[in-house]
Amino acid sequence: MLSHRQLFFEHVAQTSTDPLALEIESAEGIYLYASDGKKYVDLVSGVSVSNVGHAHPEVVKAVQNQAAKHMHLMVYGEMIQSPQVRYAELLTSELAAQLNTVYYVNSGSEAIEGAMKLAKRATGRSGVVAFRNAYHGGTQGALSILGDEVLKNAFRPLLPGITHLNFNVPEELSKIDKTTACVVVEPVQAEAGIIVPDTSYMQQLRARCDEVGALLIFDEIQTGFGRTGKLFAHEHYDVVPDIMTIAKSMGGGMPIGAFVADKQLMNQLTYNPALGHITTFGGHPVSCAAALASLEIILRDELTQRANEVGDIFRQKMKHPRIKNVRGKGLFLAVDLDDVFIPDFMKYAAENGIIFDPFLFNSEAFRIAPPLIISNEQATEIAEKLLGLIDAFVNKHV
Ligand code: PMP
Numbered sequence: 001m002l003s004h005r006q007l008f009f010e011h012v013a014q015t016s017t018d019p020l021a022l023e024i025e026s027a028e029g030i031y032l033y034a035s036d037g038k039k040y041v042d043l044v045s046g047v048s049v050s051n052v053g054h055a056h057p058e059v060v061k062a063v064q065n066q067a068a069k070h071m072h073l074m075v076y077g078e079m080i081q082s083p084q085v086r087y088a089e090l091l092t093s094e095l096a097a098q099l100n101t102v103y104y105v106n107s108g109s110e111a112i113e114g115a116m117k118l119a120k121r122a123t124g125r126s127g128v129v130a131f132r133n134a135y136h137g138g139t140q141g142a143l144s145i146l147g148d149e150v151l152k153n154a155f156r157p158l159l160p161g162i163t164h165l166n167f168n169v170p171e172e173l174s175k176i177d178k179t180t181a182c183v184v185v186e187p188v189q190a191e192a193g194i195i196v197p198d199t200s201y202m203q204q205l206r207a208r209c210d211e212v213g214a215l216l217i218f219d220e221i222q223t224g225f226g227r228t229g230k231l232f233a234h235e236h237y238d239v240v241p242d243i244m245t246i247a248k249s250m251g252g253g254m255p256i257g258a259f260v261a262d263k264q265l266m267n268q269l270t271y272n273p274a275l276g277h278i279t280t281f282g283g284h285p286v287s288c289a290a291a292l293a294s295l296e297i298i299l300r301d302e303l304t305q306r307a308n309e310v311g312d313i314f315r316q317k318m319k320h321p322r323i324k325n326v327r328g329k330g331l332f333l334a335v336d337l338d339d340v341f342i343p344d345f346m347k348y349a350a351e352n353g354i355i356f357d358p359f360l361f362n363s364e365a366f367r368i369a370p371p372l373i374i375s376n377e378q379a380t381e382i383a384e385k386l387l388g389l390i391d392a393f394v395n396k397h398v
Contacts, residue, residue: 202239224248
C-alpha cells in the first residue's frame with residue numbers, strides 16, 4: 001500500500017517544485033500538529049488561513065450549525081440567506097459609508113476579477129493600472145495585472161491595456177489617465193516583501209483617480225481583518241477606495257471572498273443587458289457563517305490591537321547581527337536577513353518546528369504573520385527561538 005506521502009507526490013498536483021509535504025493531522029490556535037506527533041508554529045496564517053487561529057471553537061460551532069441548517073440553495077444572489085445578510089450588515093457597519101454593499105465570491109482571485117469587471121462596466125473604459133511586484137491572484141484577469149512580466153509569460157495573451165507603475169513613486173501617477181477604468185493596488189504590498197507606502201503617496205493616488213475618473217480598487221486580501229493593526233489597511237492613510245477586495249482571513253479558515261463598493265456602483269453588475277458576475281457558490285452560507293463568527297471575534301477580542309502589541313514584541317526582539325531590517329505594520333512583518341539563503345533557512349526552520357511561507361518577489365526576507373490570537377508569551381518564545389535558529393543556521397553554513 002502506498003503511503004500518504006507517496007500518494008501526495010503521485011496524484012496530488014503541486015504548485016511548488018519542492019513542497020514541504022508535512023502531513024498535518026490537526027491544528028489549533030497558532031499550532032499545527034503533524035501525523036507523527038510533531039508540533040509546528042504557524043507563521044503563515046496571515047497569508048492563507050485565519051486571523052482568529054485554527055479551529056477557533058466559535059468558528060467551528062458556526063460552521064457546524066449552519067451546515068446542519070442548509071448548505072446551498074441556488075446560484076448566488078437569488079435567495080435571502082441569513083449568514084450573508086448578517087455578515088454584510090456587520091462588515092459594512094465597520095467601513096466608510098460608501099463601502100456599503102458586498103458582492104460575495106469564492107476566493108481572492110475571483111474578487112479581483114469581479115472588481116475589475118465592475119470598474120470596466122461602470123466607467124466604460126478598459127485600461128487597468130497596477131504595480132510592479134504586486135500579486136492579485138492566479139486567474140487570467142488577476143494574472144494579467146501580476147507585477148512581474150516573466151512569471152506570466154507562459155500564459156499570454158492576457159488582458160490588453162494593462163500599465164504597471166513602480167509602487168510609492170508619485171511621479172508615475174500621471175500615467176493614470178482618462179483611459180483608465182481602475183487602479184488595482186495593495187495598501188501594503190505583500191508578496192513584494194511587505195512594502196508600506198507613504199501616506200502622502202496613497203492620498204495622491206486617490207486624488208489622481210478622482211481627477212481622471214478612474215476607480216480605485218484596494219486589494220485587502222492579505223492586509224484585511226486586523227492584520228496590519230487596523231481593521232483594514234487603507235485606514236492607515238485615511239483613504240477610502242471605490243472598491244475593496246477581501247478574502248483569505250475573511251472566512252476564518254473557510255473559502256470565501258468578496259468585493260465591496262457603493263450600492264449605486266454595485267448595481268452596474270445587474271444582468272441588464274450584459275451578464276453581471278455570476279457565481280454558483282459565492283457567499284456559501286457555511287462560509288458566511290464562519291466569516292461572521294470570525295469578524296465578531298476580531299472585533300470583540302480587539303485583535304487589531306493585539307496585532308500592534310505582538311508586532312511590537314517581534315520588532316523589539318528580532319535583533320541579530322544578520323537581521324538587517326524588520327518592516328511592516330501590525331503583525332504583518334518582513335525580516336530582512338543579510339547573506340542568508342532564505343529558502344534554505346525556511347526548510348531549516350520547518351525541521352525545527354516553525355513554518356514560513358516565502359515571498360513571491362523577495363528572497364531576502366521572511367514573513368511573520370501568525371494568527372492574531374497569539375499571546376505575548378508565545379510571541380516572545382517564538383522570537384527567541386527564531387534568533388536561535390538564525391544563529392544555528394548561520395553557524396552551520398559558514
Ligand atoms: N491578492 C493578494 C494580495 C493575495 O495575497 C492573494 C493570494 N495570495 C490573492 C489576491 C488571490 O487570492 P486567492 O488565492 O484566494 O485567489
